[in-house]
Amino acid sequence: MSQQGYVATPPYSQSQPGIGLSPPHYGHYGDPSHTGSPPGMMKPAGPLGAAAPGGMLPQGHPPHGPHQFGQNGAHAQGPPLQRFPGPPPVNSAAPSYAPYSPSTQSSYPSPVSTSSVAQLGTQLSAMHVDSYGSGMAPPGQGPPGPPSAAAAFQGPSRSPQPTILQPGSQVLPPPPTALNGPGASPLPPSTHRQDGLPGPAPPNAQYQPPPLPGQTLGPGYPLQQANYGPQMAGAQLSYPGGFPGGPAQMAGPPQPQKKLDPDSIPSPIQVIENDRATRGGQVYTTNTRGQIPPLVTTDCTIQDQGNASPRYIRCTTYCFPCTSDMAKQAQIPLAAIIKPFATIPSNETPLYLVNHGETGPVRCNRCKAYMCPFMQFIEGGRRYQCGFCSCVNDVPPFYFQHLDHIGRRLDHYEKPELSLGSYEYVATLDYCRKNKPPNPPAFIFMIDVSYSNIKNGLVKLICEELKTVLEKLPKEGQEETSSLRVGFITYNKVLHFFNVKSTLARPQMMVVTDVSEVFVPLLDGFLVSYQESQSVIHNLLDQIPEMFADSNENETVFAPVIQAGMEALKAADCPGKLFIFHSSLPTAEAPGKLKNRDDKKLINTDKEKILFQPQTNVYDPLAKDCVAHGCCVTLFLFPSQYVDVASLGLVPQLTGGTLYKYNNFQVHLDSQQFLNDLRNDIEKKIGFDAIMRVRTSTGFRATDFFGGIYMNNTTDVEMAAIDCDKAVTVEFKHDDKLSEDSGALIQCAVLYTTVSGQRRLRIHNLGLNCSSQLADLYKSCETDALINFFAKSAFKAVLHQPLKVIREILVNQTAHMLACYRKNCASPSAASQLILPDSMKVLPVYMNCLLKNCVLLSRPEISTDERAYQRQLVMTMGVADSQLFFYPQLRPIHTLDVKSTTLPAAIRCSESRLSEEGIFLLANGLNMFLWLGVSSPPELIQGIFNVPSFAHVNTDITLLPELGNPYSQTLRMIMGIIQQKRPYSMKLTIVKQREQPEMVFRQFLVEDKGLYGGSSYVDFLCCVHKEICQLLN
């Protein structure tokens, strides 16, 4: 294996010259070369900033020399664009969607398996030889498989998990059409499922084979047989019912084929269930450095004993390699996904608030790290050594305490900052803008009252709802009423400000027609306490729909709306959040005016990235202004056609706001989803005017950040606001050696303003291990976190790189990570064996889901706006949300036990797991589908829908009827549980088997081949295996 091949780092994860085809749009993101910022735009240079009191170090730890701050830092040593020995060039006649193109047969090795590495692998190998010839060489035509393997398969299974092999089902000769799940035929006859089942796959196939101990041995088939389906849309569509991309013989009659048993390849459901079985329901204490937490899908109770809860920070690996050479060799991203305001269940301890009075938090003089469990007290307690920079500091007199016999302070357990991973400090005036306490934040509601919104009832709906939801404005612990102030603006091509001062009998409207330079026409009476002005506000909300009932105005502005909200907050000298309810492309003459520039012709070209970039340069500086003034923008979009989400969504994205989108909104169908989102958004835990700094111990540092953030320099992560659902993903790079003794320590500090206007610091500390053994690194990985990182880095890269390149990088890096493991950590075995480290068993299937996501792979039915929308959502997702988004939950409903409150066990997302006698619920965090098999049990149909049969079910409904029977109650309860804790209200779609909308549903069966490209899991595994073999050769 060429070591050279492992040197490369993903070129899109940082701004490297010569890689992007065009300059990155947001060059300041993590790119040290873009540090310029106009004076006055910066957040107050408080203790988080460069001008911290008592120390002038801009970096998280002391400088080691100029190289550390150089443009390329520690990660400049690899060649900027080191390509792995990749697949042959794409055939121009058949453009490949996927990065892996079909290879000629001769290019594959023809291994003979003599390995004893695991019989299981060998058997799988044989199994594959026999079975995986679909659409390619029929038996006897391809290169022969390993004889020993074949023998092993024929003989009695010696596998420790014989259930995995299911030899009986292997030899079924399904027609080729069945081999690819929903591959080609949009509406297959039921025989595809019933007769062509490759595996046993009973309707309720939730029972998966037992876990594989240690390594997972995947199929060790000779690669000649495999078709790494290029998923060419054209080719695929020309074979209705056939295997796409296959050789010519596919056109002939179906030949008896055998297929790799999907149960033999690692199952995400199995991994999730195993973790639940071993760690679910338990107490997880964070007392040990580098320990790997339970998966995000496992429910347990977390007890902070010195490291931040995994609810706040998760890492791609909990053991960092000691050297950058090792890191480059393994190519495993070193990253943390930080969700500083994560919701903590009621049975876990909320964060303690530490108040040191006027002196403020105790901090290292040198690196400015905050007092935490990583500080080592010495000299009888008079001094302490910083765990981050090793500087020895004097203990301030007020903070002195004697040490016990093991050198620990006597008050160790009395002080949260000495014994806990997470806690808060009351910030002193040094940490406030202009050294004065902040005013409480404000919420401004801004409603698009153009013709269509009035006509379809949306404006009335919003106004009605606000009357209720304003009662629930968030408040701090003991507060009786919320300190938040509220304000109201309506707009079409002009802006209407409302004076709702409590002393007025009726609200007053002031119109601003000059939208080129918005000013705020009133200060007094615009932002008010809801409690005090309640009657005037209700009066206003009653009047708004009437006021504009006769308006024919269709044109809207958008940037001036944000500008107006920001100016109002600025004038009131407070941070806040804008809630904008908007429907159309802003075509009125004004700054930020947009035109319809959607262009499907750009898809699959190098210019596709343009579709994700904003079309004017108005929104980026506007976002920067908003962040500088603590103005967060949340946007509720109700588009009926293209509205240019890439442009409209930019300010919400960069200000830590949320983007909600309701296509073709209809009040009678979609109100519930929207109202749930609105309520949830108004009530959720949020911090304003925030600035985050991630400090690290010596030897590594944070180099890149992904999320709803803005960066004016390389270290300060600025957020107009950050709520409980937003995560920032941080990538780390070495700049020196790490030591196994001291480990790798991370401290994340977020300075923010609470909803009541208190300035606070929220601190999260996490200690990771370090090792000079690659095996330790692989053992400590978390695939869900890896996918979160890969998704965000790839989705950031779509702004300036061709999607094809990004997909190639993802595939190559996956192969590299696994090849490095294979070469350095696995016991020797035949090249034909695919060996996956236990912690990355499901990396290929999740990676394939990411590659097939519509952001990275266009599909005809997905609009440009939808792609931009999904891209934006993922950028701020935490690990639990990205896990669900890329690998949806699919649960059988027809088997549910109405007496039990436990959810029916999830099954794998593949059509082969469905049955026409069944009803299945699928959820991915944005959408929920209830799929009804044509032979669904009538009593269930009756129970759920209150209609006599399948044919009577109305698929237009978006809410299930509330019926009193157990089926209805249990199903709605299950849906409620799945919805819980998710940031977006999921839209319910009823899908009948073999009806047109099923095509949409099918795209979520992510283990299957996509209708318009995107490999099946099996095909992708073959592709990755091929790449690994090439690397190892």
Ligand SMILES: [Zn+2]
């Ligand atoms: Zn320090």
